[in-house]
Amino acid sequence: MKQSEAVALTFEDFKIEVLNDYKIACISRECSLLGRREVLTGKAKFGIFGDGKELPQLAMAKAFQKGDFRSGYYRDQTFMMAIGHLTIQQFFAGLYGHTDIEHDPMSAGRQMGGHFATHSLDENGNWNDLTKQKNSSADISPTAGQMPRLLGLAQASKIYRNVKGLEHKTKFSDKGNEVAWGTIGNASTSEGLFFETINAAGVLQVPVVMSVWDDEYGISVHAKHQTTKENISEILKGFQRDSSGNGYEIMTVNGWDYPNLIDVYQKAAAIAREEHVPVLIHVKELTQPQGHSTSGSHERYKNAERLAWETEFDCLKQMKKWFVENGFSTEETLDSIASQAKKDVLEGKKAAWNAFVSPIKAEQLELVNLLKEIEKTSNNSAYIEQFASDLASIKEPLRKDILSTARKILRKIVAENEKHKLANWIKVVTSKVQPKFSSHLYSESKENIYSVNEVLPEFDKNSTEVDARMILRDNFDALFSKFPEVLVFGEDAGNIGDVNQGLEGMQEKYGALRVADVGIREASIIGQGIGMAMRGLRPIAEIQYLDYLLYGIQIMSDDLATLQYRTAGRQKAPLIIRTRGHRLEGIWHAGSPMGMIINALRGIHVLVPRNMTKAAGFYNTLLSTDEPALVIECLNGYRLKEKMPLNLGEFKTPIGIVETIKEGRDITVVSYGSTLRLVEQAAKELMEIGIDVEIIDVQSLLPFDINHDILKSISKTNRLLVVDEDVPGGGSAYILQQILEVQKGYFQLDSQPKTLTSQEHRPSYGTDGDYFSKPSAEDIYEKIYEIMSEDNSSKYPSLY
Numbered sequence: 001m002k003q004s005e006a007v008a009l010t011f012e013d014f015k016i017e018v019l020n021d022y023k024i025a026c027i028s029r030e031c032s033l034l035g036r037r038e039v040l041t042g043k044a045k046f047g048i049f050g051d052g053k054e055l056p057q058l059a060m061a062k063a064f065q066k067g068d069f070r071s072g073y074y075r076d077q078t079f080m081m082a083i084g085h086l087t088i089q090q091f092f093a094g095l096y097g098h099t100d101i102e103h104d105p106m107s108a109g110r111q112m113g114g115h116f117a118t119h120s121l122d123e124n125g126n127w128n129d130l131t132k133q134k135n136s137s138a139d140i141s142p143t144a145g146q147m148p149r150l151l152g153l154a155q156a157s158k159i160y161r162n163v164k165g166l167e168h169k170t171k172f173s174d175k176g177n178e179v180a181w182g183t184i185g186n187a188s189t190s191e192g193l194f195f196e197t198i199n200a201a202g203v204l205q206v207p208v209v210m211s212v213w214d215d216e217y218g219i220s221v222h223a224k225h226q227t228t229k230e231n232i233s234e235i236l237k238g239f240q241r242d243s244s245g246n247g248y249e250i251m252t253v254n255g256w257d258y259p260n261l262i263d264v265y266q267k268a269a270a271i272a273r274e275e276h277v278p279v280l281i282h283v284k285e286l287t288q289p290q291g292h293s294t295s296g297s298h299e300r301y302k303n304a305e306r307l308a309w310e311t312e313f314d315c316l317k318q319m320k321k322w323f324v325e326n327g328f329s330t331e332e333t334l335d336s337i338a339s340q341a342k343k344d345v346l347e348g349k350k351a352a353w354n355a356f357v358s359p360i361k362a363e364q365l366e367l368v369n370l371l372k373e374i375e376k377t378s379n380n381s382a383y384i385e386q387f388a389s390d391l392a393s394i395k396e397p398l399r400k401d402i403l404s405t406a407r408k409i410l411r412k413i414v415a416e417n418e419k420h421k422l423a424n425w426i427k428v429v430t431s432k433v434q435p436k437f438s439s440h441l442y443s444e445s446k447e448n449i450y451s452v453n454e455v456l457p458e459f460d461k462n463s464t465e466v467d468a469r470m471i472l473r474d475n476f477d478a479l480f481s482k483f484p485e486v487l488v489f490g491e492d493a494g495n496i497g498d499v500n501q502g503l504e505g506m507q508e509k510y511g512a513l514r515v516a517d518v519g520i521r522e523a524s525i526i527g528q529g530i531g532m533a534m535r536g537l538r539p540i541a542e543i544q545y546l547d548y549l550l551y552g553i554q555i556m557s558d559d560l561a562t563l564q565y566r567t568a569g570r571q572k573a574p575l576i577i578r579t580r581g582h583r584l585e586g587i588w589h590a591g592s593p594m595g596m597i598i599n600a601l602r603g604i605h606v607l608v609p610r611n612m613t614k615a616a617g618f619y620n621t622l623l624s625t626d627e628p629a630l631v632i633e634c635l636n637g638y639r640l641k642e643k644m645p646l647n648l649g650e651f652k653t654p655i656g657i658v659e660t661i662k663e664g665r666d667i668t669v670v671s672y673g674s675t676l677r678l679v680e681q682a683a684k685e686l687m688e689i690g691i692d693v694e695i696i697d698v699q700s701l702l703p704f705d706i707n708h709d710i711l712k713s714i715s716k717t718n719r720l721l722v723v724d725e726d727v728p729g730g731g732s733a734y735i736l737q738q739i740l741e742v743q744k745g746y747f748q749l750d751s752q753p754k755t756l757t758s759q760e761h762r763p764s765y766g767t768d769g770d771y772f773s774k775p776s777a778e779d780i781y782e783k784i785y786e787i788m789s790e791d792n793s794s795k796y797p798s799l800y
């Protein structure tokens with residue numbers, strides 16, 4: 001309902017609408033009550049519900065329009081029901097963990113219930129028309145983790161409204177009229193991510209409506225431990241816009257006050273939508289009738305007075321009172337709506353349970369029948385019979401019960417003929433079931449990274465050597481002019497064209513919205529990128545130095561890396577994160593914490609180009625795909641000389657493909673990034689004494705050497721050294737695991753595989769700090785020499 005439409009409503013229409021709201025509120029409440037029981041009786045594992053928070057969500061839903069996006073948290077079931085994206089049956093399917101996306105559209109059973117999402121993508125990973133549907137970005141559990149992404153969802157409207165050349169992106173925006181709606185619990189506003197994002201949205205002046213659901217508690221911890229003055233809107237008053245400058249519109253309203261809630265939400269939406277001014281709504285006096293979650297009871301921490309107040313100010317009770325007092329309905333009519341809701345919820349729950357258990361029961365029956373058959377000829381018939389009848393007696397089986405039975409019996413009959421039938425059954429079932437839990441970590445669409453072929457950089461006889469940063473700059477220039485949806489933002493990325501001048505002159509040419517300076521706020525820089533990428537833009541978020549990625553890595557790990565996975569492929573954010581690292585000096589200016597990065601970021605590609613031509617080629621590749629990636633440029637490479645390619649914006653570095661940069665016969669050295677130049681130097685020196693090193697540049701850590709080219713190399717050299725500048729057992733341990741275990745390289749080796757890494761501590765300052773902290777050319781020389789010496793000490797006598 002738009003505001004203008006609200007005026008036109010007759011009293012009768014309005015009555016129908018408010019009664020429908022009451023119905024949704026009752027259904028939602030019943031879902032919470034029954035949901036808790038389902039957990040306590042063991043049918044579901046965990047429940048966290050929206051009871052006590054129904055009314056503001058109904059008001060928010062009325063102001064929420066097609067094309068808008070929600071970025072919220074686990075209390076918002078009523079909102080999802082009110083916008084038509086959550087049925088009773090789906091609610092329970094989520095609670096049970098139904099792995100079929102048709103039944104649990106939120107996450108196909110991957111997330112706990114209460115984590116909401118809509119589908120931005122069809123089953124093939126193609127964009128739906130987001131302007132024709134109401135959208136919810138997929139929730140995550142870390143408190144305030146929804147905040148950074150909210151910034152980008154809102155910023156996208158600003159971009160679509162103000163940047164020329166995006167008119168064709170009609171699936172994503174109607175002239176930037178979309179609002180991004182945030183919701184957060186009062187206690188979660190204590191998180192840094194909340195304050196960082198609030199400040200950034202005020203600076204950017206983007207269309208956010210941020211609701212704080214305030215029930216005075218965060219689990220058991222009272223507001224007095226959470227918020228200065230116990231009042232978030234009070235302490236945010238400095239953000240209020242006034243005649244002296246931009247800021248927020250800040251509103252407060254009580255969560256049980258239905259007419260005022262509707263009024264406040266309509267006003268907030270209009271301000272955000274029309275003026276692109278952020279609004280904060282502090283919804284006070286909310287309750288949590290069943291306590292925080294199914295894990296505990298609130299009687300432990302709320303006193304009798306509070307509990308009594310919560311009963312009286314339960315928003316449903318207050319809503320009902322207001323309806324009756326104002327003649328919208330009678331007590332009897334409202335009671336009959338409530339009792340009908342109870343019946344509907346019970347029905348929906350049953351349907352969800354039946355849908356959840358029937359395919360599992362079919363698998364159970366199939367195995368029981370197979371076991372009966374095997375039992376006939378088996379030497380272990382008594383054993384099998386026992387297991388089969390135990391399995392058959394489970395009324396509500398899980399897949400774990402079925403498969404663990406099958407696998408235990410397989411061990412017993414390993415020497416019998418019939419084992420093949422069982423082994424085969426296990427394989428078939430596992431191959432069918434495992435993807436239900438493991439698909440879509442990466443894009444499975446036609447636009448994933450494997451869809452791109454290598455395009456080599458082209459040069460002609462006039463191609464000159466330039467400072468390598470100019471290759472990046474001119475390549476970005478080509479990309480900005482080719483793709484109007486590409487934009488870059490970061491600390492110092494705008495006006496001065498980044499700290500290493502890879503974006504020199506770009507802001508002047510493409511404007512301050514597409515090439516933007518932003519505040520020092522790494523987490524929300526990442527979030528800004530995630531949100532914009534979810535709305536069809538192609539953001540490049542710049543983190544100034546790799547060492548500061550830690551501030552952003554939480555949101556990369558929790559949000560970006562899990563996005564495709566947690567929606568079973570129904571949302572994506574093809575965000576490119578650009579940063580620079582390796583090989584400077586000092587504790588916070590030289591890091592290369594690759595082990596931490598690749599272990600935290602499965603779900604994001606991690607690319608480590610050794611020079612700027614390779615880096616530019618990665619950007620070109622990534623912009624033809626729909627996947628998120630982190631690109632780490634070499635900090636000490638910007639002023640080195642490289643030849644300027646002719647086909648800027650076109651040449652493509654393939655992802656997951658290694659490059660042999662020097663062939664050799666004696667030993668394979670695997671490395672990446674800045675360390676490669678040292679390896680090359682050491683190899684040259686070793687050649688003088690007849691040791692012929694093969695050097696492989698990994699280029700891409702995630703994914704890793706998809707063609708197993710390193711295996712081919714060690715099949716020839718039979719020796720392996722991995723060199724990087726991470727801590728011992730960091731990135732190098734991962735590389736060894738890939739080569740020895742995944743590629744089965746172990747069988748090709750004549751010498752013990754070795755790694756050469758930094759010291760355990762952070763790199764010390766200065767040239768000597770570097771020399772004594774990180775692998776030097778001498779270290780590399782000696783390590784290779786040592787391996788060769790172990791093999792032939794008469795030819796290579798030990799150095800020390």
Ligand SMILES: Cc1ncc(C[n+]2csc(CCOP(=O)(O)OP(=O)(O)O)c2C)c(N)n1
Nearest residue numbers: 075141142143185186187188215217218219
């Ligand atoms: C980063 C993080 N820390 C702790 C938790 C555990 N946790 C889940 S909800 C919650 C309290 C949140 O309270 P509030 O924001 O007021 O929301 P409410 O549940 O009261 O609606 C906590 C501490 C978490 N999910 N994430």
Ligand SMILES: [Mg+2]
Nearest residue numbers: 185186217218
């Ligand atoms: Mg709370």
